[in-house]
Amino acid sequence: MTITVRIPAPLRPCTDGADELALEGRTVREVLDRLIASSHGLGERVLAGDGALRPFVNVYVGRQDVRGLQGLDTPVQDGDVLSIVPAVAGGRPERRRA
Protein backbone atom coordinates (compact mmCIF):
# COMPACT_ATOMS: atom_id res chain seq x y z
CA MET A 1 0.00 0.00 0.00
CA THR A 2 1.44 3.35 -0.99
CA ILE A 3 0.92 6.20 1.43
CA THR A 4 1.75 9.83 0.70
CA VAL A 5 3.58 11.43 3.61
CA ARG A 6 3.56 15.21 3.87
CA ILE A 7 6.61 16.73 5.53
CA PRO A 8 6.36 20.26 7.02
CA ALA A 9 9.13 22.75 6.27
CA PRO A 10 10.83 22.54 9.70
CA LEU A 11 11.44 18.80 9.26
CA ARG A 12 12.61 18.87 5.65
CA PRO A 13 16.32 19.06 6.52
CA CYS A 14 15.76 15.45 7.68
CA THR A 15 14.38 14.41 4.28
CA ASP A 16 16.96 16.16 2.06
CA GLY A 17 14.39 18.87 1.38
CA ALA A 18 11.59 16.57 0.22
CA ASP A 19 8.15 17.96 1.09
CA GLU A 20 6.33 14.75 0.23
CA LEU A 21 7.31 11.09 0.08
CA ALA A 22 5.55 7.94 -1.10
CA LEU A 23 6.05 5.08 1.34
CA GLU A 24 4.67 1.62 1.95
CA GLY A 25 3.00 0.43 5.13
CA ARG A 26 -0.15 -1.04 6.64
CA THR A 27 -0.22 1.08 9.78
CA VAL A 28 0.91 4.58 10.73
CA ARG A 29 3.77 3.01 12.68
CA GLU A 30 4.99 1.02 9.67
CA VAL A 31 4.94 4.10 7.47
CA LEU A 32 6.74 6.20 10.09
CA ASP A 33 9.35 3.45 10.60
CA ARG A 34 10.13 3.50 6.87
CA LEU A 35 10.19 7.29 6.83
CA ILE A 36 12.57 7.39 9.79
CA ALA A 37 14.83 4.72 8.26
CA SER A 38 15.16 6.76 5.06
CA SER A 39 15.73 10.13 6.75
CA HIS A 40 18.37 11.80 8.89
CA GLY A 41 17.46 12.41 12.50
CA LEU A 42 13.71 12.48 11.97
CA GLY A 43 13.06 9.69 14.47
CA GLU A 44 14.20 11.67 17.48
CA ARG A 45 12.12 14.66 16.40
CA VAL A 46 8.92 12.68 15.96
CA LEU A 47 9.12 9.81 18.44
CA ALA A 48 10.01 9.73 22.13
CA GLY A 49 12.38 7.16 23.60
CA ASP A 50 9.52 4.77 24.32
CA GLY A 51 8.43 4.85 20.69
CA ALA A 52 5.34 6.99 21.32
CA LEU A 53 4.63 10.21 19.43
CA ARG A 54 6.32 13.23 20.95
CA PRO A 55 3.84 15.65 22.59
CA PHE A 56 4.71 18.47 20.18
CA VAL A 57 4.10 16.42 17.07
CA ASN A 58 0.75 15.41 15.63
CA VAL A 59 0.18 12.84 12.92
CA TYR A 60 -2.92 12.96 10.78
CA VAL A 61 -4.37 10.42 8.37
CA GLY A 62 -6.40 12.52 6.00
CA ARG A 63 -8.22 15.01 8.24
CA GLN A 64 -8.08 12.87 11.39
CA ASP A 65 -5.59 13.05 14.23
CA VAL A 66 -4.33 9.51 14.87
CA ARG A 67 -4.46 10.22 18.62
CA GLY A 68 -8.25 10.12 18.22
CA LEU A 69 -8.04 6.86 16.27
CA GLN A 70 -5.74 3.97 17.19
CA GLY A 71 -2.60 6.03 17.57
CA LEU A 72 0.41 4.66 15.74
CA ASP A 73 -1.47 1.38 15.23
CA THR A 74 -4.06 3.15 13.07
CA PRO A 75 -4.39 1.20 9.81
CA VAL A 76 -3.78 3.03 6.56
CA GLN A 77 -5.01 2.27 3.09
CA ASP A 78 -3.57 2.67 -0.35
CA GLY A 79 -3.80 6.32 -1.34
CA ASP A 80 -4.07 7.70 2.19
CA VAL A 81 -2.28 10.95 2.99
CA LEU A 82 -0.34 11.01 6.25
CA SER A 83 0.62 14.47 7.53
CA ILE A 84 3.22 15.20 10.16
CA VAL A 85 2.00 18.35 11.89
CA PRO A 86 4.23 20.26 14.30
CA ALA A 87 2.35 21.59 17.31
CA VAL A 88 2.27 25.38 16.94
CA ALA A 89 1.81 27.57 19.99
CA GLY A 90 3.10 30.67 21.73
CA GLY A 91 1.88 34.00 22.97
CA ARG A 92 2.91 37.22 24.58
CA PRO A 93 4.40 37.29 28.09
CA GLU A 94 1.93 37.13 30.95
CA ARG A 95 0.65 40.45 32.20
CA ARG A 96 2.30 41.55 35.38
CA ARG A 97 -0.09 42.57 38.13
CA ALA A 98 0.21 46.23 39.10
Add this chain to the structure above:
Amino acid sequence: MCYAACMLQLSAQARERLIAAARAAYPEESCGVLVGRPGRDVVSVEQTVPTRNASADRRRDRYVLDPDDFVRADGAARAAGLDIIGIWHSHPDHPAEPSETDRRAGWEGWSYLIAAVESGEVTALRSWRLVGAGFVEEEVT
Protein backbone atom coordinates in the same frame (compact mmCIF):
# COMPACT_ATOMS: atom_id res chain seq x y z
CA MET B 1 14.76 26.70 1.50
CA CYS B 2 15.76 29.51 3.79
CA TYR B 3 16.88 28.49 7.27
CA ALA B 4 18.84 31.59 8.18
CA ALA B 5 17.33 35.03 8.45
CA CYS B 6 15.95 36.35 5.19
CA MET B 7 13.46 38.85 3.86
CA LEU B 8 9.70 38.33 4.09
CA GLN B 9 7.69 39.78 1.23
CA LEU B 10 4.05 40.21 2.22
CA SER B 11 1.44 40.84 -0.44
CA ALA B 12 -0.98 43.68 0.21
CA GLN B 13 -3.91 41.27 0.31
CA ALA B 14 -2.13 39.00 2.79
CA ARG B 15 -1.30 41.98 4.99
CA GLU B 16 -4.88 43.25 4.95
CA ARG B 17 -6.32 39.84 5.82
CA LEU B 18 -3.97 39.41 8.76
CA ILE B 19 -4.72 42.89 10.08
CA ALA B 20 -8.48 42.29 9.82
CA ALA B 21 -8.23 38.99 11.72
CA ALA B 22 -5.98 40.46 14.42
CA ARG B 23 -8.33 43.40 14.94
CA ALA B 24 -11.40 41.17 15.05
CA ALA B 25 -9.88 38.88 17.69
CA TYR B 26 -8.69 41.70 19.97
CA PRO B 27 -8.26 41.59 22.96
CA GLU B 28 -7.57 37.91 22.35
CA GLU B 29 -4.65 36.55 20.36
CA SER B 30 -5.27 35.46 16.80
CA CYS B 31 -3.14 33.13 14.72
CA GLY B 32 -2.79 31.50 11.34
CA VAL B 33 -0.41 30.24 8.72
CA LEU B 34 1.70 32.06 6.13
CA VAL B 35 1.20 30.52 2.71
CA GLY B 36 3.54 31.30 -0.13
CA ARG B 37 6.74 30.37 -1.80
CA PRO B 38 10.00 29.63 -0.03
CA GLY B 39 13.20 31.09 -1.39
CA ARG B 40 16.88 31.08 -0.66
CA ASP B 41 17.02 34.63 0.69
CA VAL B 42 13.46 35.89 0.28
CA VAL B 43 10.22 34.21 1.26
CA SER B 44 7.10 35.42 -0.48
CA VAL B 45 3.80 35.35 1.44
CA GLU B 46 0.75 35.27 -0.80
CA GLN B 47 -1.86 34.38 1.83
CA THR B 48 -2.23 34.82 5.58
CA VAL B 49 -4.79 32.14 6.41
CA PRO B 50 -6.49 32.60 9.81
CA THR B 51 -6.92 29.49 11.93
CA ARG B 52 -8.72 28.90 15.20
CA ASN B 53 -6.92 29.66 18.43
CA ALA B 54 -7.41 26.38 20.30
CA SER B 55 -6.14 27.68 23.64
CA ALA B 56 -8.82 26.55 26.06
CA ASP B 57 -8.72 29.37 28.59
CA ARG B 58 -5.84 31.78 27.90
CA ARG B 59 -6.57 33.31 24.53
CA ARG B 60 -5.62 36.77 25.83
CA ASP B 61 -1.96 35.77 26.12
CA ARG B 62 -1.64 32.41 24.38
CA TYR B 63 -2.33 30.88 21.02
CA VAL B 64 -2.52 27.24 20.10
CA LEU B 65 -2.90 26.84 16.39
CA ASP B 66 -5.67 24.33 15.74
CA PRO B 67 -3.96 21.34 14.06
CA ASP B 68 -7.12 20.43 12.13
CA ASP B 69 -6.97 23.89 10.55
CA PHE B 70 -3.26 23.44 9.84
CA VAL B 71 -3.90 20.20 7.93
CA ARG B 72 -6.71 21.82 5.95
CA ALA B 73 -4.58 24.86 5.10
CA ASP B 74 -1.60 22.66 4.21
CA GLY B 75 -3.70 20.64 1.79
CA ALA B 76 -5.07 23.77 0.14
CA ALA B 77 -1.62 25.31 -0.11
CA ARG B 78 -0.10 22.23 -1.73
CA ALA B 79 -3.01 21.92 -4.16
CA ALA B 80 -2.29 25.50 -5.25
CA GLY B 81 1.42 24.79 -5.69
CA LEU B 82 2.22 26.79 -2.55
CA ASP B 83 3.59 25.90 0.87
CA ILE B 84 3.15 26.79 4.52
CA ILE B 85 6.25 28.90 5.03
CA GLY B 86 5.51 30.28 8.46
CA ILE B 87 3.12 31.16 11.23
CA TRP B 88 1.53 34.46 12.23
CA HIS B 89 -0.01 35.50 15.51
CA SER B 90 -0.97 38.68 17.33
CA HIS B 91 0.23 40.18 20.60
CA PRO B 92 -2.64 42.22 22.10
CA ASP B 93 -1.23 45.29 23.85
CA HIS B 94 2.31 44.01 23.58
CA PRO B 95 5.17 44.65 21.12
CA ALA B 96 5.64 42.48 18.02
CA GLU B 97 8.59 40.70 19.54
CA PRO B 98 8.79 36.99 20.28
CA SER B 99 8.30 36.02 23.90
CA GLU B 100 10.01 33.25 25.80
CA THR B 101 6.83 31.23 25.20
CA ASP B 102 7.25 31.81 21.47
CA ARG B 103 10.89 30.78 21.61
CA ARG B 104 10.27 27.57 23.53
CA ALA B 105 7.55 26.48 21.10
CA GLY B 106 9.25 27.71 17.92
CA TRP B 107 10.41 25.59 14.99
CA GLU B 108 13.42 26.35 12.84
CA GLY B 109 12.63 26.64 9.16
CA TRP B 110 9.53 28.84 9.45
CA SER B 111 9.03 32.58 9.59
CA TYR B 112 7.11 33.85 12.61
CA LEU B 113 5.21 37.02 11.77
CA ILE B 114 3.90 38.87 14.84
CA ALA B 115 1.34 41.69 14.84
CA ALA B 116 1.28 44.12 17.75
CA VAL B 117 -2.31 45.20 18.45
CA GLU B 118 -2.67 48.26 20.65
CA SER B 119 -6.20 49.19 21.74
CA GLY B 120 -7.61 47.21 18.84
CA GLU B 121 -5.38 48.62 16.10
CA VAL B 122 -2.41 46.86 14.51
CA THR B 123 0.60 49.08 15.14
CA ALA B 124 3.48 46.88 13.98
CA LEU B 125 4.18 43.79 11.90
CA ARG B 126 7.56 42.18 12.45
CA SER B 127 8.91 38.81 11.36
CA TRP B 128 11.32 36.51 13.10
CA ARG B 129 13.10 33.27 12.40
CA LEU B 130 14.33 30.85 15.02
CA VAL B 131 18.04 30.20 14.51
CA GLY B 132 19.51 27.90 17.13
CA ALA B 133 18.41 29.06 20.56
CA GLY B 134 17.17 32.52 19.59
CA PHE B 135 15.04 34.51 17.18
CA VAL B 136 16.61 36.65 14.47
CA GLU B 137 14.51 39.41 12.91
CA GLU B 138 13.93 39.41 9.18
CA GLU B 139 12.88 42.41 7.14
CA VAL B 140 9.20 42.66 6.17
CA THR B 141 8.51 44.34 2.83
